[in-house]
Amino acid sequence: MATLNLTSSISATGLTTDIIASTVLLANANITTGGIQRVSTTAVKASKAVLLDASTFPDPTNTTSVYLYVKNVGPNTIRLSVLNETGTNDEAEISLSSGTWMMFPWAAATDITMYQTAAGTTVVEYGVFA
Amino acid sequence: MATVTNIITLTSNDLTSDAISLSVSNDLSATKGGISRIPLATTVIASATVLAPAAQFSEGAKIWLYNPAVRDATGATDRIYVSLSEAVDPTTAAFTTIMLKGGEWAVIPWMGATKDTDKNLEAYGSSGAMIVEFGIFQ
Numbered sequence: 001m002a003t004l005n006l007t008s009s010i011s012a013t014g015l016t017t018d019i020i021a022s023t024v025l026l027a028n029a030n031i032t033t034g035g036i037q038r039v040s041t042t043a044v045k046a047s048k049a050v051l052l053d054a055s056t057f058p059d060p061t062n063t064t065s066v067y068l069y070v071k072n073v074g075p076n077t078i079r080l081s082v083l084n085e086t087g088t089n090d091e092a093e094i095s096l097s098s099g100t101w102m103m104f105p106w107a108a109a110t111d112i113t114m115y116q117t118a119a120g121t122t123v124v125e126y127g128v129f130a
Numbered sequence: 131m132a133t134v135t136n137i138i139t140l141t142s143n144d145l146t147s148d149a150i151s152l153s154v155s156n157d158l159s160a161t162k163g164g165i166s167r168i169p170l171a172t173t174v175i176a177s178a179t180v181l182a183p184a185a186q187f188s189e190g191a192k193i194w195l196y197n198p199a200v201r202d203a204t205g206a207t208d209r210i211y212v213s214l215s216e217a218v219d220p221t222t223a224a225f226t227t228i229m230l231k232g233g234e235w236a237v238i239p240w241m242g243a244t245k246d247t248d249k250n251l252e253a254y255g256s257s258g259a260m261i262v263e264f265g266i267f268q
Binding site for chain 1: 154205227233236
């Protein structure tokens, strides 16, 4: 087992009367697989690409979790279906503009698909830790 | 307009042959938002607590979610479920949510009214006494 440390820091000055400064550490010592990598894609909405095949990751348990990090390092906005949605039922899509990222515990129940909002080639950096 | 700086740091010294150390940052120009803790008085999506009304946010909004409960290693009493759009899985007919166990957090973008003005960001817990720490910025 390995330990994964995930720290989130949020700060803002001028948004509210008081400064916002929040830092939270999540340490999980039950990690056995994971790493960071980049892939390129030319996928558009009509031909979504599978970023992650859920069947290759274990389902979370009471003591384990699957953490997903995705960053859009390419020029085009990408949209990802991360909540078991397929086909045209895309209300819960997540949009990542160029340079933005996300991190959340993934249920690993169904595949994560992605596409660009404009034709071309973009690059996605991602990591899955389980 | 304020700048909201969001940083995640991901490290592991013993997962791979080489240590993993990643730090990424985003600056978001925001005119509204904040962080607060909100009680979740329900355990079902039908009466879930609205964290953010979709009509007030659009593509580009960023959400912070944190479950401050202690992790329950033997049961499922520590769970918070967050719905981005009250959407239903077309295969299982179940509502699709992000689940946060005790101590877990998430940072995700949210499309709000860009997807549907009637589909709010909502949450419920595994018991009627859960609390979620929630922030949204746009």
